[in-house]
Amino acid sequence: MSWGKDLWDQTDVVSVHTLKGIEFLEKCSAYVKDRCVVEQQYASSLREILNELNDLAGQHEVMVEGFQDRVLTEITKLVKEFKEQRKRLLAEVDRLEQNRVNAIESMKKAKKEYEKACREAELSDSKYKKADADINLSRAEVEKARSNSIARTQQAESAKSTYASELGKTNDYQRQFYSELLPNVLQKLQEMDEDRIGQVRRLFCVCVEVESSVIPIVQRCFDGMLQEANKVDPAADSLTLVDRYRSGYGLPEEFPFVDLNPPAPAASASVGEVQNGLSNGTDGACSRANSLGSCRLDSKQLHRAYSGRKKGGTLRRIFGNKWSEDHAKEFADLPPSQQCKQVEEQMFRCEKTIERTQAEKQGLLKMKGLYAANPSYGDPVVVAGQLERCENELKVAASEMQRLKALHAEATSRLNMPINATSVPFVNTSASKHTKRSSLSDESLSRNSDASPRNSSSQDVHSCLASESSFRNADSDCDSANNVYYNNDTDDTMILGKATALYDFAGGSEGMISIRQSEQLLILEVDTGDGWTKVRRTKPCPDYEGFVPSSYLKLEFYGDT
Template sequence: DQYDTISHHTQRGLDFTEKFTHLLKERSAIELEYAGKLKKLVKNFQPKKKDEDEYQFSSAKGFVEMIKELHDIASQHEMIAENLQGVVMKEMQALIGEIKQERKKYLQDGSKLQEQIQRSYQQLEKAKSKYERGFKEAEKTMDNYRKADADIHLSRAEVEKTRMLMNTKAQLAEECKNEYAAQLQNTNAHQSEFYNTLMPAVFQQLQDMDEKRINKIRDFINQCAETEASVIPIINTCIDGMKKAASSVDAASDSRLVIERHKSGFQKPEDIQFEDLSLGNSIEHSNNITPKNTIDKNTKSATLSGKSKKRTGLFGLFGSSKVDDQREDFSDLPPAQRKKKLLQKIDSIKKEMAKESAEREGMLKMKDVYLNNPALGDPSTLDKKVEENAQKIDSLREELHKFEGYLNDSESRGNSKRNSTSDDSISMTASESSMIQRQDNSLPGTPQTQHNVANVYAPVDGLSDDEEDEFNYPIEGTCRALYKFEAVNEGSIPMEENEEMYIIEKDQGDGWTRVRKNDNTEGFVPTSYIECHLYAVDQV
């Protein structure tokens, strides 16, 4: 008897399922939008090619690894949306369509049964009404017959007519009664079947349908949870990757990388000394004092021949002008950086040569195949490419040879880059004749200057006659060794404590002085290891 209530309940169940579908649809859209924005964010913060040098530091590498893991997390959110849309929503939409079809069928069956029982009730009502009318008419004719039979004024024929009418109405009433009884029996039977069998069956089908819908919703909720759970291990892995990236950040290694990248290889500048003008632009100290000329960073005072040269390499650290365009041989860079750049250039050229050589071998093999089997192609078509390849390899080989020469020059420093003294006489200014105190109060044998820097100067041996004439330096003064020095670099010479030598080239700001020993051997010694006495000071 609750057919309409059940119908309304099942409709609410369908509406709820469709509401669930809308939730998943909007959730998927949010997940996709979130994943898209995350990926766009990662893309915006990806290292640019122009900044790739900055991403050599461990902190930058950790940052890159973190955004990579963030990209993977975004992919997992896309996976959630795809699973919700492709699996859960698809099954849910199929369920909604199936439930709608079943509900429609069951409700139609119930409607038919409702109509049938209503028709039965109507027929029963008609039979009952007909029986009531017949019964009333039969009673009325019986009353008329009784009155006519008692009336002595009526003829026998009229009484007989009334009796016959009474019998007819009584017979009709009896037939109506029998029809009513039969219809009542049929209606009761139909009603019993309707309430005990037919409608309970329809309600059971609707109940099974609704329970199936409810169970499916339970499964859908479980699938949503499983979809989330399936990506959690991957997201946790991404989070572990972020933690690993964080642990890989090392401030000390970044500092070492900065030092390695920007170290110049130059010597430290010496202390600037007080100039006492009352002593005639010179400073006289004890034996621990080393006089030194402070000169311009890019020029050197003229030699006896009147020529002047620029001192390059290590000597340009503290005054070299900035160069907008980097030179081909990187000579505008500090020695350590120049060597590093040259090695990188040589390595890139070698890689390019290996690539071109592999291409050449491939073309030659293909040409042999064409020669052996002309049907595959014309070998002459490869001649031009082979020739171009050979020219390219020759060009790369020449370039490699050139940069290897630059590297050798960088390692040897070159005498021409180390010496800037000409054959002219010395023209000293007041600032050039000022002296500095280099030696501290340390014990003999433990000097401050670092003299074990490799390849500070190139060897002085092996020069041609013209070169020897060019670098035939005049004697500018004398010096005495304060400490013993072992030559460990090319261009330097050993000396014993208290050994007397001649100064043929003053310290140009790099911490080294060129001397000539009594056996005519020449070389560089640390300025802080000697006590200098310059002739120019005596002249003043």
């Protein structure tokens, strides 16, 4: 079966079918375009979700490139070719059909002329017979009728010959049209349609090939994902929290007992009795041995109390006057363990810088020797300048390394040292001499160093009991009736006095504390002109220490202050 033999009378159906086939090919082109858009959007979305999906997204982009280069371009070209071929073949069918119609029209015209000539010949012959039978007509009239009849008969014969010729031509062309010409064109249309279907099949295979070509790479991506997923260790991952947030502090010590009972008259008690009373926990007075070292406010202590929070505090005492304010703030908000970790990272980078600079220095030394041996290669003076620069950089890096090592040693020394949950004022006893709390750097690292509006480095000082009237000489005793506070720690930060809240203050910002009217407070740092005074409550509570406006306080400093 073929279109030429079996569909000779269905040319319109063939025309519609071929048109729909080309339209289907165009739909395939639209599908590939939409698929490219989807794959491109999917690749972009994958990248936005996670950077690790970049390789997988790249394979989808490879698919898009394959669809565009190997499928979409080919379909566009084929659609154009098939449309032109169909148009040419249908035009050929129309031309052949028009030739057949013209042949039929010529035949019909010759037939009409033949029919007319026959009628006229019959009429002329009838008139001749009438004239020949009529005796009233002259011989000339009869001869004229006979001549007219003969002429009409000859015309009829000529028309008959013409009609026969046109009929033969028409039949021959029609037979050729249906047996050769039209089947050939229909066969070409069938071949075109088969070619179109074959191209669609091939392009479908190309689409699958393009998509399957990236499957091995995508599978490798999936395999990599599986490998990485299998590497996940829940226990190790949970320990990263320890590595990231371990403070390095030891467990807080127990709160000491605070004896608030009035002490026995110290004037009549011997030094041994006072010490025995303190060791038994029944006397809140200070021993003479500790009074001078713990309670007297000298000029150096006062200077630190007024200016320590703005010049580095403990960190400056460790690293000397070269410790700048920026260095004092370095990692100050981190606990010892995290500070060690950060400093180690900086030390590693500093070591790399030193190694790189030393390598550069070695290269410059070789160049200097080469230039000195052969000046045509270069100027040794220029290299000498570069060597001086390297030397300066090495000195700076070495100084930085020493600073980092000192900072690391300071942070390491505070690892696993106990820290109290709250700094509670307590009476110094003989046993407390052998029990050390964490240093002020420990406490400052356990809290945010920027907590106060004044960025105080003395934020973590400990409360102490000291005489309100202070010790006038080494033989005087502590007067507990005057609410005496002093510091039994190695840190020499002291209480400067006491204050009474004049108004309520809500606080609210980090580093501030709320106070109530008439509340009794201890002065830790005086106002240096910024309008804030650092105070501490007499009893431990969540916000026991912080800054309040100086105008809200009635200040009463101790005598030496």
